[in-house]
Amino acid sequence: MTVRAAHASLLALGALAALGGCIASPSTSCRSDGDCGGGVCVAGACRSLAGDLRAGGDGGATPDFGGSAADLRGSGGDLSLAGDAIAPTCNLNGDGVIDRTEAPFVVGLGGLFEVNAAGQNVPVSLARGTTTWDFTAATSSDHKVFDQLISPQSQWWSSSFPTATHAQILDDGQALFGVYRATSSALELLGVVSSQGGVTSTLLTYATPIPMLKFPISVGQSYTAESDVSGLASGVGFFAHEKYVFSVEKRGTTKVEAGDFDTLRMSVHYTQTYGLLITTRTIYL
Numbered sequence: 001m002t003v004r005a006a007h008a009s010l011l012a013l014g015a016l017a018a019l020g021g022c023i024a025s026p027s028t029s030c031r032s033d034g035d036c037g038g039g040v041c042v043a044g045a046c047r048s049l050a051g052d053l054r055a056g057g058d059g060g061a062t063p064d065f066g067g068s069a070a071d072l073r074g075s076g077g078d079l080s081l082a083g084d085a086i087a088p089t090c091n092l093n094g095d096g097v098i099d100r101t102e103a104p105f106v107v108g109l110g111g112l113f114e115v116n117a118a119g120q121n122v123p124v125s126l127a128r129g130t131t132t133w134d135f136t137a138a139t140s141s142d143h144k145v146f147d148q149l150i151s152p153q154s155q156w157w158s159s160s161f162p163t164a165t166h167a168q169i170l171d172d173g174q175a176l177f178g179v180y181r182a183t184s185s186a187l188e189l190l191g192v193v194s195s196q197g198g199v200t201s202t203l204l205t206y207a208t209p210i211p212m213l214k215f216p217i218s219v220g221q222s223y224t225a226e227s228d229v230s231g232l233a234s235g236v237g238f239f240a241h242e243k244y245v246f247s248v249e250k251r252g253t254t255k256v257e258a259g260d261f262d263t264l265r266m267s268v269h270y271t272q273t274y275g276l277l278i279t280t281r282t283i284y285l
Contacts (some may be wrong), residue, residue: 100215105182110148117141131252156197187213200235245269
């Protein structure tokens with residue numbers, strides 16, 4: 001069972017959100033990246049990378065911030081989450097419900113995603129009754145992106161988020177990261193930061209954290225969250241109000257290059273009010 005990971009831009013000088021879930025692997029030819037001769041092991045199959053994304057060697061790729069699983073229990077972290085660090089594997093039972101124990105958030109772990117370039121779309125049916133979502137269609141500009149959970153410690157923004165458990169890049173090609181806190185019952189978005197500090201840096205914080213995931217997750221779950229977000233966006237002062245309406249709509253199958261995966265589809269209806277400007281979007285995860 002998996003919430004399909006997605007990179008969805010919600011930015012009108014505002015916030016970005018990335019959700020990731022626990023993915024079960026099909027039967028395999030590898031067990032770890034070390035089995036793949038410089039590539040990565042994805043769902044049990046060796047995949048190649050276009051450039052060393054884990055070391056930040058590809059333009060716009062995720063830099064390697066270091067850290068280890070133990071960092072989850074570090075400064076301000078939720079000590080009840082030690083199980084995430086000592087058992088960084090999925091414990092799936094296929095019952096259609098994603099429990100907190102089935103969604104580990106471990107610094108250093110990540111996933112390999114195939115991403116379409118801007119303007120290149122893959123048609124996916126969102127029609128009522130659809131329970132298969134096929135992302136196997138390729139476009140000429142597809143490329144691989146390795147998305148990794150990074151340590152919140154020793155970052156330029158660390159002091160602004162003392163309770164953060166990890167951060168994660170938000171969108172391919174943008175050096176912006178969501179800062180998160182994983183608790184025993186939720187995954188909360190605390191803010192958005194740029195990869196580097198300085199006069200054009202971004203550091204946005206939510207007055208009330210946004211629960212991007214609430215556990216257990218099952219079809220029919222629905223909730224609303226809203227908060228003020230403020231700080232600096234590319235070095236410019238920023239303040240807005242954001243509202244999220246989350247709904248887990250259905251269970252189905254997601255088809256990707258790595259295989260077929262049992263999936264829960266979530267819709268996120270997003271509204272940002274920035275002065276007189278109101279931005280709305282609906283995103284499917």
